[in-house]
Amino acid sequence: MMSDFATKVVRNVDLGRGSFLIEFEDPGLGAAMRPAQFFMIGAPGGDVLLRRPFSVCGLPGTFDDATPGTLQVLYRVYGRATSLLASLGPGASLQVLGPLGRGFEAPPAGSDVLLVAGGIGSAPFPAFLRELARERRPASMIYGARTAAELPLLDWFKEHASRVAVTTEDGSAGTKGRVTLPLAEALAAPRPRPLHLYACGPNPMLKAVARLAVDAGVKCDLSLEAPMACGFGVCLGCVVPVKDGATGESRFERVCVEGPVLPASRMAW
Amino acid sequence: MVTPDLAVEVGTVRLKNPVLTASGTFGYGLEFQPFLDLNALGGLVTKGLSPRPRKGNPPERIVETPAGMLNAIGLQNVGVDAFVREKLPKLRAFDTAIVANVFGETEAEYLEVCEKLDAAPGVAAIELNLSCPNTECGGMIFGNDAASLGAITRACRRATKLPLWVKLSPNVTDIRETARAAEAEGADAVTLVNTFVGMAVDVERRRPVLANVSGGLSGPAIRPLAVWMTWQVRRAVAIPIVGMGGIMTARDALEFLIAGATAVQTGTVNFVTPGSAVTVARDLASWLAAHGVASVREIVGTLDAGRAS
Numbered sequence: 001m002m003s004d005f006a007t008k009v010v011r012n013v014d015l016g017r018g019s020f021l022i023e024f025e026d027p028g029l030g031a032a033m034r035p036a037q038f039f040m041i042g043a044p045g046g047d048v049l050l051r052r053p054f055s056v057c058g059l060p061g062t063f064d065d066a067t068p069g070t071l072q073v074l075y076r077v078y079g080r081a082t083s084l085l086a087s088l089g090p091g092a093s094l095q096v097l098g099p100l101g102r103g104f105e106a107p108p109a110g111s112d113v114l115l116v117a118g119g120i121g122s123a124p125f126p127a128f129l130r131e132l133a134r135e136r137r138p139a140s141m142i143y144g145a146r147t148a149a150e151l152p153l154l155d156w157f158k159e160h161a162s163r164v165a166v167t168t169e170d171g172s173a174g175t176k177g178r179v180t181l182p183l184a185e186a187l188a189a190p191r192p193r194p195l196h197l198y199a200c201g202p203n204p205m206l207k208a209v210a211r212l213a214v215d216a217g218v219k220c221d222l223s224l225e226a227p228m229a230c231g232f233g234v235c236l237g238c239v240v241p242v243k244d245g246a247t248g249e250s251r252f253e254r255v256c257v258e259g260p261v262l263p264a265s266r267m268a269w
Numbered sequence: 270m271v272t273p274d275l276a277v278e279v280g281t282v283r284l285k286n287p288v289l290t291a292s293g294t295f296g297y298g299l300e301f302q303p304f305l306d307l308n309a310l311g312g313l314v315t316k317g318l319s320p321r322p323r324k325g326n327p328p329e330r331i332v333e334t335p336a337g338m339l340n341a342i343g344l345q346n347v348g349v350d351a352f353v354r355e356k357l358p359k360l361r362a363f364d365t366a367i368v369a370n371v372f373g374e375t376e377a378e379y380l381e382v383c384e385k386l387d388a389a390p391g392v393a394a395i396e397l398n399l400s401c402p403n404t405e406c407g408g409m410i411f412g413n414d415a416a417s418l419g420a421i422t423r424a425c426r427r428a429t430k431l432p433l434w435v436k437l438s439p440n441v442t443d444i445r446e447t448a449r450a451a452e453a454e455g456a457d458a459v460t461l462v463n464t465f466v467g468m469a470v471d472v473e474r475r476r477p478v479l480a481n482v483s484g485g486l487s488g489p490a491i492r493p494l495a496v497w498m499t500w501q502v503r504r505a506v507a508i509p510i511v512g513m514g515g516i517m518t519a520r521d522a523l524e525f526l527i528a529g530a531t532a533v534q535t536g537t538v539n540f541v542t543p544g545s546a547v548t549v550a551r552d553l554a555s556w557l558a559a560h561g562v563a564s565v566r567e568i569v570g571t572l573d574a575g576r577a578s
Contacts, residue, residue, distance in 0.1 A: 002303050004543060042541070049488055050333050050541055097543070227331050229338060230540040232303075234296035236342045237331030252325060252345065 034103025118201020503529025
């Protein structure tokens, strides 16, 4: 059940190179939350007006070294709101609205799972990977960014995904290039079982991933990001164009309510 | 301590307290039930209603700016028929004033929506949106000069018996002129202000941040501008004013009330803290009690401007 609650920072772990994993007290929402659902988070007292949307990264049981009774959010310092967040220490107040949106659904039985992450877009995948592991569903991963500095939690993913293919645009880690390189290879390989993709990252990456997946006839769920003022469906700021299922015509849906997870086949970018 | 009386009358519309929620920031009201008791609101103003559903502008639609935000939603809405059929029956169950915000691309469209709402039970008042900056024909052409605003107010006045509030644009040379035109043509109240036209530039791409190029600025950044316009209009017309612009707290609301607004609307704050309209009303009562004021009506228009008055 969505609620607007005050909570406290427990830890704000500097992962280096501008990425942080913030832990805050869970008022009991974690157990019912889906990976890729999100929170609107604000820090009272700063000069930031609107809260910002953040995927839940760690649910109960995701990170072995997490403080019990907390939830974790992964973020990269990008602007005023994330700088403010990075300045908070244990005991600092947060105002949190959530859980919001529709998260990842479990992959169809008998399918192979491939996760595609771009930079900080890896945020929803730790909770999802642990859930898949509990269901004995191995998942491999393609993890790309512009540069090695923008691959937070890479070691964690190497430990918890069955395989991680790394790409960077500058070649500072993994294969030089974009995630579409190994993805195209994976989609071209023979498939004894159906493949199900889950992707999260910047919009240009998601567009490219969606195109490859649709062309290959592979099911793909995208976790989208958009500027949003409210997070619960009223500001209409976060819409994306999608094809209407019945008529095929393009219309707008809200990333915060109908998303953030939408099937690649429905996008009308 | 005596509980202060928060009830106000905006023309013939009686409100249990002077805090309403502004059009475009409160959906159709029902979306806020997880966060507040709709019965505790003085009233709510719906998303702008057009004759037919509207898709709205392409993204990007919003961006935060210093102490505010720009939006260019483009009046996306379900249309008046769906509102009357699906939303209004649920809203009627609440003990609060339902104000329907109306806009059209032509005078005929304004009249069509007014007539449909006139026939629908449960609407306390109509607020004419003559000032949306984000569509080519979404009201601004009617709201930018006193003559066209007066003409459409006169036409709508004939199309409905419901109390008629006219929402004024701040993007004019002298807001007193449009306020006077609204009053002369039969408006029961003026609501002010709508958003200020603005633009943000993505410096790296050298493009506007918003797909619509310009957007409407709201939030605390505009509050002093809106308070000033409230005070200007208070001295220009006799009909009630519903004031708005960056109200986040009861103290902010009091600025508008003291400057001459009979009631206020909260807007952008509904995105930030969805339960805040009720908090503003509650804190307003506390302020009045702490200051020994028996009724909020005693506060309205009490600005002491010294020699300037």
